[in-house]
Amino acid sequence: MIVGDGSSSDVYLQLFDANPARAAEKHEALRRRLIKFFEWRRCRSPEDLAQETMARVFAKLQNISFSTDDPAAYFFGCAKNLVHEDRKAARKDERQNATLDNNDWPESDDDVVAAMDTQIDRRTILQQRLQSLTPAERKLVVQYCIRNSDGRCRLSEELNLTMGNLRLQFHRLKERLLRQTQEKPPALQQVRPSSHVLDDGHRRRQR
Amino acid sequence: MTDLRDEDLMRRFLLEDLTPEEREHVEAAFFRDPAYFDALSAAEDELILLHLRSELPERWRDSFQRAILDSPARRRHVDDMRGLLAASVAAGAPPADGSRWWKRSPKGLGVLFTAAAAVLILAFGWLLRQDRPQPATASPAIRTGVTPGVVTLFLAPGLTRADLRQSNVFRIPAGAARVQFGLVVPQHQLAEMRIQLRPVDGAAIATATGGDLVVRDTVDGLAVTWPVPASLLGPGDYILTVSATPAPGRDPESVAKRFFSVVR
Numbered sequence: 001m002i003v004g005d006g007s008s009s010d011v012y013l014q015l016f017d018a019n020p021a022r023a024a025e026k027h028e029a030l031r032r033r034l035i036k037f038f039e040w041r042r043c044r045s046p047e048d049l050a051q052e053t054m055a056r057v058f059a060k061l062q063n064i065s066f067s068t069d070d071p072a073a074y075f076f077g078c079a080k081n082l083v084h085e086d087r088k089a090a091r092k093d094e095r096q097n098a099t100l101d102n103n104d105w106p107e108s109d110d111d112v113v114a115a116m117d118t119q120i121d122r123r124t125i126l127q128q129r130l131q132s133l134t135p136a137e138r139k140l141v142v143q144y145c146i147r148n149s150d151g152r153c154r155l156s157e158e159l160n161l162t163m164g165n166l167r168l169q170f171h172r173l174k175e176r177l178l179r180q181t182q183e184k185p186p187a188l189q190q191v192r193p194s195s196h197v198l199d200d201g202h203r204r205r206q207r
Numbered sequence: 208m209t210d211l212r213d214e215d216l217m218r219r220f221l222l223e224d225l226t227p228e229e230r231e232h233v234e235a236a237f238f239r240d241p242a243y244f245d246a247l248s249a250a251e252d253e254l255i256l257l258h259l260r261s262e263l264p265e266r267w268r269d270s271f272q273r274a275i276l277d278s279p280a281r282r283r284h285v286d287d288m289r290g291l292l293a294a295s296v297a298a299g300a301p302p303a304d305g306s307r308w309w310k311r312s313p314k315g316l317g318v319l320f321t322a323a324a325a326v327l328i329l330a331f332g333w334l335l336r337q338d339r340p341q342p343a344t345a346s347p348a349i350r351t352g353v354t355p356g357v358v359t360l361f362l363a364p365g366l367t368r369a370d371l372r373q374s375n376v377f378r379i380p381a382g383a384a385r386v387q388f389g390l391v392v393p394q395h396q397l398a399e400m401r402i403q404l405r406p407v408d409g410a411a412i413a414t415a416t417g418g419d420l421v422v423r424d425t426v427d428g429l430a431v432t433w434p435v436p437a438s439l440l441g442p443g444d445y446i447l448t449v450s451a452t453p454a455p456g457r458d459p460e461s462v463a464k465r466f467f468s469v470v471r
Contacts, residue, residue: 029241033237033238033241033244036237036244036247036248037234037237037238038280039278039280039281040220040221040234040281042278042280043280046280070239072238072239073235073238073239075238076234076235076238122290123290123293123294126290126291126294127294127297127298130294130295130298131298138298141291141295142295142298144256145256145291145292145295145296146292146295146296148260148262149257149262164246164249167249167250167252167253168245168246168249170249170252171245171248171249171252172245174252174288174291175248177291178287178291
């Protein structure tokens with residue numbers, strides 16, 4: 001049993017594990033579950049709501065005690081309350097937006113092109129990151145993606161895995177690759193598609 | 208007693224097709240058990256991949272549309288998986304001659320990645336063509352993550368009108384304000400470029416000239432992007448034509464034509 005004294009975030013981390021490093025890992029894992037929970041509940045800003053859930057539990061440490069047997073249950077309860085609040089706020093926003101003029105042209109061309117660039121960049125990075133996997137990992141990801149359902153069954157046999165394990169391994173590798181795409185590699189600016197063809201690596205408007 | 212590992216239950220949870228009691232049960236379980244959460248997330252990946260490969264059984268498609276494609280947060284995962292699929296297609300292609308030519312060239316690595324980016328664009332076209340076995344399936348337009356309300360349609364080349372109902376079929380979300388067309392014209396030098404959008408059996412509904420277009424050179428030609436209001440595109444079949452003057456003193460001619468279909 002941990003009794004919060006409101007003095008330190010250490011108490012908060014102890015909810016997860018006595019070892020600080022393991023506690024930080026478990027905290028991050030729980031944050032990911034919260035984000036998914038809000039996504040699966042169709043909430044508007046899952047990451048913000050996950051953060052808010054954690055902030056509320058942290059605040060409660062000051063005046064209540066927690067059992068460490070199942071800390072996730074506290075977060076789950078708090079998250080469910082936030083779903084109701086989010087739905088209520090969404091309905092209110094919808095009512096307000098209905099009375100405003102709807103401007104159908106909110107972004108500039110630069111915004112649109114920037115979004116295109118972001119997509120292209122991300123996919124280029126993904127391809128680079130695929131090369132950073134071990135050959136076995138890369139084979140699993142590539143073959144899992146490009147084979148059809150029957151082919152994936154054959155792949156599981158080739159790799160001596162059950163379908164469930166193959167699916168899990170693919171999911172974990174995919175998550176790792178996507179996390180890595182958030183960190184743009186320094187070399188990327190040198191390898192943009194149009195970099196040495198037109199005008200120093202930037203798009204141009206045709207004259 | 209509910210079997211939480213039952214694949215049908217997990218799929219129904221992901222497609223929002225279960226009772227409130229079942230939902231509560233599944234949610235409590237994935238908060239309690241990280242391994243169960245991973246299994247659910249992996250099952251979601253599988254559903255998305257089935258969708259992107261047009262292998263999603265007919266009976267699940269409506270639920271997939273409502274639960275995943277109509278949800279901005281979950282649709283982002285579809286975009287992520289589409290990117291990984293395109294990268295995997297490119298990575299899965301064998302090298303032309305097996306030699307590691309890029310290691311011999313000081314500029315080789317840059318050229319390699321430039322080519323890889325172009326392959327990704329082409330891979331999108333390839334992926335769209337994979338929808339052919341199931342003509343009724345509409346590819347969801349790619350929704351950009353940083354500019355809500357804008358959807359991007361990559362128009363695959365080499366399609367005839369006969370192919371129209373089997374490929375380049377897009378669903379544009381109801382809330383979209385703008386559509387951004389993207390295509391690659393297989394030329395590197397073009398003057399006086401003009402682009403026209405019209406229904407297959409109708410007059411032009413939008414045109415643009417060079418100044419309205421964003422053009423980038425790639426190894427496979429000019430990548431052209433053109434934004435139009437989404438309200439222009441009701442359900443139906445369309446042709447997008449690019450014409451240009453290939454050389455000074457010559458008459459303009461059609462340099463690219465793309466057929467596509469929109470469902471709402």
